[in-house]
Amino acid sequence: MYYLPSFQEMIKKTSMYSHSLVHRLMDPEAQKENGEDSDDKKVVVEITARCFIPSLITTTSWEGFHFVGHEIRITEATDCYGAVVWPSALVLCYFLETNVKQYNMVDKNVIEIGAGTGLVSIVASLLGAYVTATDLPELLGNLQYNISRNTKMKCRHLPQVKELSWGIALDKNFPKSSNNFDYILAADVVYAHPFLEELLITFDHLCTETTIILWVMKFRLEKENRFVDRFKELFDLEEISSFPSLNIKLYKAMKKNQKSV
DSSP states (O other), rough: OOOOOHHHHHHHOOOOOHHHHHHHHHOOHHHTTTTTTTTHHHHHHHHHHEEOOOOOOOOOOOEEETTTEEEEEEEEETTTTTGGOOOOEEEHHHHHHTTTTTTTTTOOOOEEOOOSSSHHHHHHHHOOOEEEEEEEEGGHHHHHHHHEEEHHHOOOSSSEEOOOOOOOHHHHSOOOOOOOOOOEEEESOOOOSSSSHHHHHHHHOOOTTOOOOEEEEOOOHHHHHHHHHHHHHTTTEEEEEEEETTEEEEEEEEETTTTOO
C-alpha cells in the first residue's frame, strides 16, 4: 500500500536540495517581503511552474522540468553540490527558451562549464545547439546519463560530455586553435570554492573575440562581488536580468576591446 504525500511534503522530500525558489515562493514571509517587486515575483512563478514533482517518491532522487516542449527528468546526487539542480540553472534555461530570437542557439557551438546535472546543456541541445557539457571527472557519469536520457532522438545535434577541471590542461584538452564557441553558458559556478582564479583563466581561455558568455550567478558572500570586479578586468559585463527575490543576476559578457555581436 502506497502512502500518498501532500504536495508540500512531495516538494520537501523529493530531494534534500529541492529548489529553493519553490520554497521561497511558498514561504508567506518571503512573499510579504517581496510584495513590492511584482515583476520579479511573476517571472519567478513562471520559472517555478516549469518544475514538476514525481507522483511517487522513490529511492532515486530526481527532479522534473518542462522546457522547450519536452519533459526533462534529471537524476541528482544529493551527496554532491555539483550534481544538484540549483535555481540559477532554472533561470538560465528559462532565459534561453524565452529569448530565442536574440540568442538563437540553432547550429551554434556552445560549451557549458560546471554543467552539473546537465539541465542547461539539455535545454541548449533541445534548442538546436552543438553542445559540449563539461564538469569534473567525478560528475561525468551522472551528467552523461541525464544528457543521454533527455536528448536521444530529440536534438538536431548529439551533445558531447567532456571533462574540464578549471585551469588544468586547458591547452591540451581545449586548444585555442580549435576553440570556436559562439556561447559559453555558466550557472552558479561562483560560490565559496578556492578555484575562482582558475575559473577566470578558463573563461578567458575558451573565449574568442566573438564568444558570448551567458552567466547566471547567485550572490551569497563578499567573494562573489570580488570575483565580479576581477571578471570586469578582462570582460565587458552587462547585467541583462535580475531576480532580487532570489538574489540572482543574469549577465552577458564578451572579451574586452571587442565589438559586440
